[in-house]
Amino acid sequence: MGADVFFEDILRAREILRNVSYVAPVKTNVELDALTSATVFLKCETAQRTGSFKFRGAYYAASRVEAKGLGRTVATISSGNHGQGLALAVSLLNLSAYVIVPKPYVPRKQLAIAQHGAHVIVVEDRTASRTSSS
Numbered sequence: 179m180g181a182d183v184f185f186e187d188i189l190r191a192r193e194i195l196r197n198v199s200y201v202a203p204v205k206t207n208v209e210l211d212a213l214t215s216a217t218v219f220l221k222c223e224t225a226q227r228t229g230s231f232k233f234r235g236a237y238y239a240a241s242r243v244e245a246k247g248l249g250r251t252v253a254t255i256s257s258g259n260h261g262q263g264l265a266l267a268v269s270l271l272n273l274s275a276y277v278i279v280p281k282p283y284v285p286r287k288q289l290a291i292a293q294h295g296a297h298v299i300v301v302e303d304r305t306a307s308r309t310s311s312s
Contacts (some may be wrong), residue, residue: 191238198270199234200226228290233263240267240275250274256291257283265294 203222210218223231240252253276254264261277268275275296279288280303292298 191234194238194241195234198227198237202226202231228259228262228266230259230263232259233266236260236263237267237270240264240271240273244271244273251276253278255280258287261291261296262287262294265291265296269295 202225205220205222206217207220210220223229227233236254243252244250251274252264252268254260255278256262256264257279261279264275265277267273276299277291277296278299278301279291280301283300288298288300
């Protein structure tokens with residue numbers, strides 16, 4: 179399905195993201211520890227840019243598209259976190275993006291995508307968004 183990921187790829191991604199993503203804090207929770215009889219670690223990704231880990235993947239992917247000479251415009255189908263992450267990523271990389279947002283969607287997320295400068299295309303439903311953009 180996807181490409182193999184090698185350790186060198188992880189190191190490259192870490193270097194690319196070093197100055198643009200936040201380090202999400204890791205916390206523990208006494209109640210969860212007691213419930214599970216183990217130490218439970220919680221990585222607080224809500225502290226990441228756009229409030230989600232999706233920003234890191236979107237930024238890395240967008241940076242690789244340009245580095246590989248594949249153009250300066252990217253597109254995705256998302257009604258939320260990935261669309262927001264990609265929109266912020268392309269604004270930082272000085273690229274452009276089209277985010278296809280299927281209905282129903284959360285208006286504040288669609289607004290956040292647009293506020294980062296991505297072109298938003300609203301479609302009727304997820305099935306329509308997949309077939310109309312192929």
